[in-house]
Amino acid sequence: MRAIAISDFGADPELIQAPEPEPRPGELLVRLRAAAYNPVDHKIASGAMKDRVSPRFPFIMGQDGAGVVTAVGREVSGFRPGDEVYGRFTDPPRGLGSYAEYGVVAQDGPVARMPKGMIPEQAAAVPTATGTARDLVEAARLDEGQTVLIVGATGGVGQSAIQLAALRGARVIATSSPGAEDLVRALGAAETVDHTAGPVADQVRAAHPEGIDAVLDLVSPAGATRPLEELLRPGGVICSVLHALDPDALAARELRGVNVINRLTPQVLSDLADLIDAGRLRVRVQAQVPLERTPAALAGLATGHARGKTVITM
Ligand SMILES: NC(=O)c1ccc[n+]([C@@H]2O[C@H](COP(=O)([O-])OP(=O)(O)OC[C@H]3O[C@@H](n4cnc5c(N)ncnc54)[C@H](OP(=O)(O)O)[C@@H]3O)[C@@H](O)[C@H]2O)c1
Numbered sequence: 001m002r003a004i005a006i007s008d009f010g011a012d013p014e015l016i017q018a019p020e021p022e023p024r025p026g027e028l029l030v031r032l033r034a035a036a037y038n039p040v041d042h043k044i045a046s047g048a049m050k051d052r053v054s055p056r057f058p059f060i061m062g063q064d065g066a067g068v069v070t071a072v073g074r075e076v077s078g079f080r081p082g083d084e085v086y087g088r089f090t091d092p093p094r095g096l097g098s099y100a101e102y103g104v105v106a107q108d109g110p111v112a113r114m115p116k117g118m119i120p121e122q123a124a125a126v127p128t129a130t131g132t133a134r135d136l137v138e139a140a141r142l143d144e145g146q147t148v149l150i151v152g153a154t155g156g157v158g159q160s161a162i163q164l165a166a167l168r169g170a171r172v173i174a175t176s177s178p179g180a181e182d183l184v185r186a187l188g189a190a191e192t193v194d195h196t197a198g199p200v201a202d203q204v205r206a207a208h209p210e211g212i213d214a215v216l217d218l219v220s221p222a223g224a225t226r227p228l229e230e231l232l233r234p235g236g237v238i239c240s241v242l243h244a245l246d247p248d249a250l251a252a253r254e255l256r257g258v259n260v261i262n263r264l265t266p267q268v269l270s271d272l273a274d275l276i277d278a279g280r281l282r283v284r285v286q287a288q289v290p291l292e293r294t295p296a297a298l299a300g301l302a303t304g305h306a307r308g309k310t311v312i313t314m
Contacts, residue, residue, distance in 0.1 A: 009047030152218030
């Protein structure tokens with residue numbers, strides 16, 4: 001099968017021919033029609049997460065994907081060939097990932113039936129980004145009438161976080177660089193802040209001197225969250241996807257801090273599919289890239305200026 005792989009940490013991604021994986025007991029073999037790019041794919045490939053991810057090389061990049069089950073291993077009961085599924089297809093110790101024509105996933109792993117109204121090129125964009133947005137909104141326990149600032153709102157996670165926060169009845173302030181305001185407002189943001197025009201915290205404080213209830217931070221590294229924390233009312237909550245927070249220090253200041261790590265479950269994928277099918281959640285695919293052009297496209301994606309998701313087509 002064709003796949004995009006790296007020969008070592010830090011090596012350039014290349015189009016390779018790899019053996020089609022065999023489904024093990026309890027696994028599904030899926031003919032992937034699409035995969036999605038997530039920033040973590042670059043972080044893993046660079047070796048920045050090698051304490052947690054130990055792949056066999058050549059290592060096929062990518063996690064998220066969607067396609068059709070073509071075979072099942074022994075002891076699989078919940079799925080059969082022909083089922084359209086989406087989820088996370090990665091097994092680093094076997095060198096497997098989702099930028100490939102075939103992927104495997106455990107039947108009780110991060111996989112579920114695809115949203116009915118989606119094609120694979122849309123469904124592949126959902127798992128990690130929208131799953132993380134859902135984890136953020138849950139961790140913040142957002143409620144009707146609360147005001148939440150989303151920093152990094154124009155990217156894959158942010159666009160879903162805006163919608164999921166608004167669905168809970170929260171008033172969303174979204175960061176946006178010039179030209180993206182209409183996009184985030186269409187997703188449900190009530191206010192926008194131009195993060196290229198000056199410090200976000202200063203702009204939000206000027207508009208909300210009384211403070212806000214929550215911050216979902218997709219951007220700030222450790223050591224850079226203090227100005228955002230200071231926007232919160234007593235009892236407020238800040239959530240980071242970059243492990244930037246010290247929850248104990250925040251608790252001492254009557255604030256809640258949550259470092260969110262995405263844990264994608266079949267239930268989350270099913271819940272997201274229901275929201276999508278009900279027309280309550282949209283996922284914007286910004287670009288589609290054929291598999292063979294992915295190595296060149298990945299260099300551009302590393303700059304991190306996404307306006308939605310980039311999907312790789314097989
Ligand atoms: N902990 C976890 O489990 C987990 C899960 C998923 C993602 N993540 C991490 O979360 C981050 C976001 O992921 P993503 O998929 O949403 O990335 P993405 O699709 O690449 O989007 C990044 C967005 O951030 C915006 N941005 C960059 N610098 C900014 C700033 N200073 N202020 C405001 N916005 C800024 C960019 O807009 P501009 O073009 O305007 O700069 C872009 O729209 C990544 O670092 C990713 O690795 C963590």
